[in-house]
Structures are given as C-alpha cells and as structure tokens.
Amino acid sequence: MKKPKSKQLRLQSRNTEVQQIELLEKWIEFGKPESGSNPLSLPPLPAKSPIGRIDENTYSQYAGCTKFQQLPISKNLKDGLRQSGYKNMTNIQRASLPHSLCGRDILGAAKTGSGKTLAFIIPVLEKLYKARWGLEDGVGSIIMSPTRELADQLFGVLKSVGKHHGFSAGLLIGGHEYDEEKDHVNRMNILICTPGRLLKHMDTTPNFDCSQLQVLVLDEADRILDAGFKKEVNAIISQLPKHKQTLLFSATQTKSVKDLARLSLKDPEYIAVDEESIAATPNRLQQKAILVPLDQKLDMLWSFIKAHLNSRILVFLSSCKQVRFVYEAFKKLRPGIPLKCLHGRMKQVKRMFILQQFVEERSVLFSTDVSSRGLDFNKGVDWVVQVDCPEDVASYIHRVGRTARYDSIGQSVLFLLPSEMKMLERLQEKKIPVQFDKPNTKRLQSVSGLLAALLAKYTDLQPLAQRAFKTYLKSIYKQKDKEIFDVTKLPIDEYSASLGLPMTPQLRYLNRKDIDKNTPGEPILVPQIPAKKDLIRPKLDNDLLEESEDEETLDLLHSKEITDEAIATDNILPTTRVLKKNKLKINVHRPVGTRVVFDEEGNTLPPLARLADVGTNSALLDKSKVMERFAELREEMKTRDQEDKLVDRKRRKEKRIKEKEKYKRARNEEEDEDEDDDEFSGSDKDLKKGSKVYFDSDDEMKDKVALKTDEISLAEQEELALKLLSSMHS
Numbered sequence: 257m258k259k260p261k262s263k264q265l266r267l268q269s270r271n272t273e274v275q276q277i278e279l280l281e282k283w284i285e286f287g288k289p290e291s292g293s294n295p296l297s298l299p300p301l302p303a304k305s306p307i308g309r310i311d312e313n314t315y316s317q318y319a320g321c322t323k324f325q326q327l328p329i330s331k332n333l334k335d336g337l338r339q340s341g342y343k344n345m346t347n348i349q350r351a352s353l354p355h356s357l358c359g360r361d362i363l364g365a366a367k368t369g370s371g372k373t374l375a376f377i378i379p380v381l382e383k384l385y386k387a388r389w390g391l392e393d394g395v396g397s398i399i400m401s402p403t404r405e406l407a408d409q410l411f412g413v414l415k416s417v418g419k420h421h422g423f424s425a426g427l428l429i430g431g432h433e434y435d436e437e438k439d440h441v442n443r444m445n446i447l448i449c450t451p452g453r454l455l456k457h458m459d460t461t462p463n464f465d466c467s468q469l470q471v472l473v474l475d476e477a478d479r480i481l482d483a484g485f486k487k488e489v490n491a492i493i494s495q496l497p498k499h500k501q502t503l504l505f506s507a508t509q510t511k512s513v514k515d516l517a518r519l520s521l522k523d524p525e526y527i528a529v530d531e532e533s534i535a536a537t538p539n540r541l542q543q544k545a546i547l548v549p550l551d552q553k554l555d556m557l558w559s560f561i562k563a564h565l566n567s568r569i570l571v572f573l574s575s576c577k578q579v580r581f582v583y584e585a586f587k588k589l590r591p592g593i594p595l596k597c598l599h600g601r602m603k604q605v606k607r608m609f610i611l612q613q614f615v616e617e618r619s620v621l622f623s624t625d626v627s628s629r630g631l632d633f634n635k636g637v638d639w640v641v642q643v644d645c646p647e648d649v650a651s652y653i654h655r656v657g658r659t660a661r662y663d664s665i666g667q668s669v670l671f672l673l674p675s676e677m678k679m680l681e682r683l684q685e686k687k688i689p690v691q692f693d694k695p696n697t698k699r700l701q702s703v704s705g706l707l708a709a710l711l712a713k714y715t716d717l718q719p720l721a722q723r724a725f726k727t728y729l730k731s732i733y734k735q736k737d738k739e740i741f742d743v744t745k746l747p748i749d750e751y752s753a754s755l756g757l758p759m760t761p762q763l764r765y766l767n768r769k770d771i772d773k774n775t776p777g778e779p780i781l782v783p784q785i786p787a788k789k790d791l792i793r794p795k796l797d798n799d800l801l802e803e804s805e806d807e808e809t810l811d812l813l814h815s816k817e818i819t820d821e822a823i824a825t826d827n828i829l830p831t832t833r834v835l836k837k838n839k840l841k842i843n844v845h846r847p848v849g850t851r852v853v854f855d856e857e858g859n860t861l862p863p864l865a866r867l868a869d870v871g872t873n874s875a876l877l878d879k880s881k882v883m884e885r886f887a888e889l890r891e892e893m894k895t896r897d898q899e900d901k902l903v904d905r906k907r908r909k910e911k912r913i914k915e916k917e918k919y920k921r922a923r924n925e926e927e928d929e930d931e932d933d934d935e936f937s938g939s940d941k942d943l944k945k946g947s948k949v950y951f952d953s954d955d956e957m958k959d960k961v962a963l964k965t966d967e968i969s970l971a972e973q974e975e976l977a978l979k980l981l982s983s984m985h986s
C-alpha cells in the first residue's frame with residue numbers, strides 16, 4: 257500500500273505541479289505554430305535535441321516534433337503514453353497536437369485507423385491539467401461519439417493514457433443503468449457519451465451542470481452533425497457555454513459552414529493530413545469490388561468464408577434482420593469457423609462481449625453499420641466484406657477502415673449488384689483505389705438449396721428469412737441515391753429463392769409491374785450442371801448431412817462463370833428461374849408438370865429448371881413459357897388458397913359451436929350447483945346471511961359465536977324474543 261504523503265511532501269508536489277504548469281504554459285506560448293500552418297511540413301526535430309526549457313527565456317521547438325516525449329505535455333501524461341506503448345506520433349497527431357495544445361479549435365480529418373483518438377484525448381487531459389481541474393469543478397470536457405461501442409473504446413484509451421491524472425471520468429451510454437449514472441454524473445470531470453444519453457441527463461438529472469465546460473470533442477464529427485443526431489446535438493449545444501475549445505475529428509470531414517456556425521467554432525485549424533495523399537483510405541489496405549448478382553450474394557459470402565477459415569472477417573449487411581438470418585442460417589451450416597453477430601437491437605453488455613471475443617479469435621462477425629465507425633479492432637481484422645452496398649462513399653470509407661489500422665495491412669471486398677455499378681464510379685471519383693475484379697466462380701459453393709432445406713427443417717428460420725428479405729428490399733427502396741439503389745431493378749423472386757424461401761413475400765410498397773418492367777430482359781446466366789466430382793459441398797449439421805445425400809439439388813444451383821463480355825455489357829444477371837428473352841428454343845414436347853416437385857431432402861426443385869432444353873444443352877429459356885408457368889403456379893396457389901380458407905373457416909365454425917355447447921353445459925351445471933347450495937344449511941353463505949357475530953368487550957374477536965336461526969326450534973326462538981323484550985322494558 258502507498259504510504260500517506262506527509263504535509264511537507266504534499267506541499268512540495270503541489271508546488272512542483274504549479275511550477276510544471278507554469279513551465280508548460282511558457283513553453284507552449286514560446287513555440288506555438290503559426291495559425292494555418294501544417295506542422296507536418298516542418299523538418300522533424302533531431303532525436304537528441306534538448307526538450308523543454310533551454311535557458312531563461314528559450315524553450316525547445318515542438319511544432320515538427322515526432323515523439324510524444326518532445327511535446328509540451330505533463331509528466332503524468334508522458335508516463336501514461338509510454339506505459340500504454342505510444343512513442344512516435346502518427347501524422348494526424350503530429351499535425352494537430354501543436355495547434356490543439358495551444359487552445360485552438362480543430363477540424364481534423366485523417367484516414368481511418370490513423371490515431372485520431374489520441375489527437376483529441378491528449379489536449380483534453382492537458383487542458384484540464386493546466387486549469388488544475390478538480391472533482392468539485394464538475395464537467396470540464398465532453399467527448400461525444402455516435403455509437404456506444406466507440407464511446408466505450410474511447411473510454412478505454414482515456415483510462416489507459418490518463419491513469420496518472422486524478423480526473424474522474426464517466427461513460428454515459430444507453431444500455432447502462434441510468435439511475436446509477438445519475439448519482440455520479442455531477443462529479444465527473446470528463447464525460448464520454450452518445451448524444452442521446454447526454455441529452456437525457458441534461459434534461460432530467462437534477463443539478464447536472466455543464467456551464468464550466470472547457471473542451472468539447474466530436475469524434476466521427478460528420479456523423480454526429482448529420483441529420484440523424486440533429487435534434488439532440490442542437491439541444492446539447494444550446495446548453496453549453498460559447499467560450500470553450502472545440503475539437504472535431506473524422507475520417508470524412510465536413511467543412512459545412514452551417515455546421516461550424518452551429519458549434520460556434522472560432523477560426524478553426526483545418527487539418528487534413530491526407531489531402532495531398534490521393535485516397536481517404538489507408539495505403540496498406542487492398543480494396544476490391546466484385547460483381548455479384550443478388551441471388552448469388554449468399555453463395556458468394558459462404559464460399560468466401562470457406563476459403564478464409566483462418567481469418568478474422570467483418571461482414572457488413574444492411575439491416576439487423578439480415579444479420580440475424582445470415583448468422584442463424586450459416587451457423588446451422590457449420591462453416592468451420594466461429595460465427596458472431598452484432599447489431600443495434602442487441603443488449604449493450606452482449607454487444608461489448610461479442611466485440612471482445614471477435615478481437616481475440618479468428619472468426620466471422622456479421623454486423624450492421626453499428627460497427628462501421630471508429631471501432632478499433634486493434635489491427636485484428638483481416639477482411640472487411642461488404643455484402644450490401646454502403647449508402648455512400650463516406651460509409652464505404654468507414655466500413656473498410658475497420659481493417660489496415662495504424663501500421664497493419666488489411667483487405668476489403670465490396671459486392672456490387674449489376675444495378676449498383678455506379679457506386680464504383682463514385683468511389684473512383686473520390687480517388688479510392690478500388691480494383692474491380694472478376695469473382696472466382698470456379699470455387700463458388702451454392703447454399704440456396706441448403707437454406708431451403710434448413711427453412712423446412714427449422715420453422716423459426718422461415719420468419720427470419722422473410723424479414724431479412726423484406727428489410728433488405730426496404731432498405732434499398734429507402735435509399736436516397738436512386739442512381740445506385742433502384743429496387744425495381746432487382747430480381748426479387750430469385751432473391752427470395754436464394755434465401756431458401758418457398759414463396760416470394762409480398763411487398764406492399766412495391767408494384768410488381770414496375771419490377772417486371774424494369775428487370776432487364778437480357779440473356780442471363782442459368783445454372784449449369786457440373787460434373788458430380790466438381791461439386792464442392794458445404795458441410796452441414798450431421799443430421800442434415802444424412803438427409804442430403806442427393807447431390808442433384810446442388811447441381812441445379814451451381815452457376816456458370818461470369819464472362820468478361822458479360823461484365824462489359826453489364827449483362828450479368830442472377831442465376832434465376834425467371835427468364836426474360838425469347839431467344840432459344842425449348843423442348844416443347846417435354847411435359848410441363850403442374851405439381852411442385854421435391855427432392856429427397858425435401859427441397860422444392862426449381863420448377864423452371866425443368867423447362868430448360870436439355871437436348872441442346874442450352875442455357876436459355878423461353879420467356880413466354882416462363883410467364884405461362886408462373887401464371888399456372890399463381891392459379892394453382894389461388895385455388896389452394898381458397899380451399900385452405902374454406903377448410904379453415906369450417907374448422908373455426910365447428911370450434912365455435914363446440915365452445916358454445918361447452919359453455920351452455922357449464923352454465924347449466926352451475927345453476928344446478930347454486931340450487932344445491934341454497935339447500936345446504938351449513939354453508940358459509942348461511943353463516944354470512946343469517947348469523948350474528950358477538951365480540952367481547954375488548955373489541956377483540958376472542959370468541960365468536962354464531963347463532964344460526966334455523967338450528968333452534970320455534971319455541972326456543974319465541975322464548976328468546978320474550979327475554980329480549982322484557983330486558984328492553986326493564
């Protein structure tokens with residue numbers, strides 16, 4: 257245990273603290289960089305040059321320094337940084353710290369994983385240290401983050417590098433005990449929070465006061481300032497003092513004058529360390545985009561996972577429901593690598609636990625954009641796979657930025673639908689070095705058939721698949737950029753089938769005619785039947801394997817390689833059952849069945865596959881035949897539906913009649929019982945109605961005597977009445 261300091265020692269350390277602060281202030285004032293200059297452009301300071309005070313009025317340079325030890329910062333912080341393993345500064349730290357340490361507002365933009373966190377935590381700690389901020393001074397700094405996970409991570413960095421400072425710090429995020437926070441929040445010097453939770457405290461916690469705030473930080477500033485947080489952020493800012501230092505950091509920075517006015521920034525320093533370097537993504541990141549038809553997305557994802565079993569893969573999907581479905585379904589198919597999922601609907605503790613686990617072992621994490629910003633997986637993510645296209649370039653940058661962090665390497669792949677190819681142009685316009693590649697379909701493993709089998713076997717999966725289908729299409733429908741996202745161009749029936757769904761769920765907001773009109777009617781790839789020996793089969797649960805011995809199911813879903821020509825003409829369309837162009841012959845003599853055919857695993861065999869011209873080994877189908885077949889199926893479904901409805905109505909009617917009879921019978925019995933009760937003289941009812949209760953004089957019911965009128969004879973009753981009368985007269 258630490259020995260308590262003597263009064264002398266305490267005084268001495270306070271004096272040294274005061275002296276240290278004085279020295280720091282003079283040093284900062286002496287060497288502060290020109291406003292608007294970029295310290296990165298200065299020649300680096302020699303490693304062995306003196307640090308701090310050189311003589312009475314001269315101090316060492318710090319603009320242009322490369323090591324934390326050369327900065328005018330407290331000894332406590334230098335110790336914290338060294339012990340946390342930080343020695344040399346990254347570019348954004350070198351460029352921004354000389355400005356922020358002398359109190360200037362900062363608007364900093366740097367690539368993902370480039371060390372922005374320390375670029376704002378250091379000035380926060382130093383500002384409060386130099387102001388000799390203490391517990392009783394309350395909130396001195398607020399650091400806002402758009403997500404809880406990121407806030408939690410920032411909190412970790414703050415605790416690590418700030419451990420020698422005596423500040424109290426609190427993490428205010430949803431999912432934590434609000435009442436507990438309420439009790440402590442007034443005593444916190446540094447708050448790391450999400451906007452919603454901070455506002456809740458501002459609105460409801462008694463005596464919560466931020467009027468003395470010294471530094472405000474917005475991490476992922478562009479996200480915090482966008483429309484999603486507008487209401488909260490405006491309300492928060494209106495409760496903060498105007499005079500404060502403001503630091504804004506992001507990988508994709510806004511310079512919107514309106515935003516800056518909202519925050520009342522004073523002549524901010526624009527620090528964009530990567531502006532002269534071409535791309536906003538790290539150079540160590542290898543980025544690819546591939547064309548994947550919508551109905552092959554899951555096949556492609558599955559095959560990708562199977563080919564990278566020793567990696568840490570972060571997979572982005574567009575909605576919680578998709579994340580849940582893909583996670584649950586793939587888990588049952590057992591790819592041979594641990595799978596995890598993360599989305600905003602999960603409890604906070606679970607989210608943190610999953611992130612922790614993902615960082616520690618090779619695994620696949622299926623996630624929504626909740627983990628796309630700021631999260632530092634500590635050099636651990638090997639691959640970022642964007643199965644669903646990001647909504648814009650900024651979102652792309654943040655997603656891929658989860659890999660290739662600091663000095664590590666990483667790879668990313670973006671799946672693009674034929675209708676989303678414009679996204680590639682958008683990325684190239686922003687000079688993001690994405691290489692467009694042909695997918696390696698030779699090793700493509702099909703899972704659609706297996707998903708259909710899973711959905712039949714595990715009934716709880718079917719609603720998940722339906723919701724995944726609906727939310728994906730809805731997300732496309734709601735996207736603003738209609739040049740990239742056009743739901744009417746998507747082959748929705750094929751997509752539905754690829755999720756293993758037996759029927760395409762209805763979408764109220766979509767007109768089928770629009771879809772049919774817009775889905776291009778070009779020749780499209782049709783499953784080719786590979787030789788049995790070429791088949792690569794996903795492993796299944798043991799019990800599932802036993803049931804799926806027949807490889808024909810997979811044969812039908814195996815696809816042909818996408819050709820260069822097809823890519824060039826943008827003709828790649830999904831492997832599909834709906835074919836548009838009336839180009840090649842079909843074998844008209846081949847009987848067209850009307851029944852749904854199942855294979856031995858219980859999978860429905862694609863009905864249109866049976867329409868193909870096997871004789872000529874042709875891949876194309878007759879559009880009119882297809883439409884005819886669909887019309888037949890629709891009719892069939894309608895008739896069956898009507899039959900089902902009739903049966904159901906009849907069943908319900910019978911049930912109602914039965915219930916009525918039962919009710920009647922029960923009532924009759926009850927009435928009989930009531931009559932019996934009335935005849936029963938010793939019942940409680942009698943006791944209540946026809947009895948008197950006597951208490952002793954103490955008002956306590958020591959002894960209660962029930963006088964039951966029908967238990968005594970008429971003569972006795974008359975005698976009793978007479979007695980009572982005479983006692984009344986006497």
Ligand SMILES: Nc1ncnc2c1ncn2[C@@H]1O[C@H](COP(=O)(O)OP(=O)(O)OP(=O)(O)O)[C@@H](O)[C@H]1O
Nearest residue numbers: 344345346368369370371372373507630632634662
């Ligand atoms: N000076 C440094 N020396 C060594 N490692 C560093 C340094 N600065 C940051 N790092 C490490 O680099 C990684 C990325 O840092 P950080 O999370 O701050 O990046 P970022 O720029 O905020 O990323 P994003 O834009 O994704 O939020 C972290 O693991 C961090 O520990």
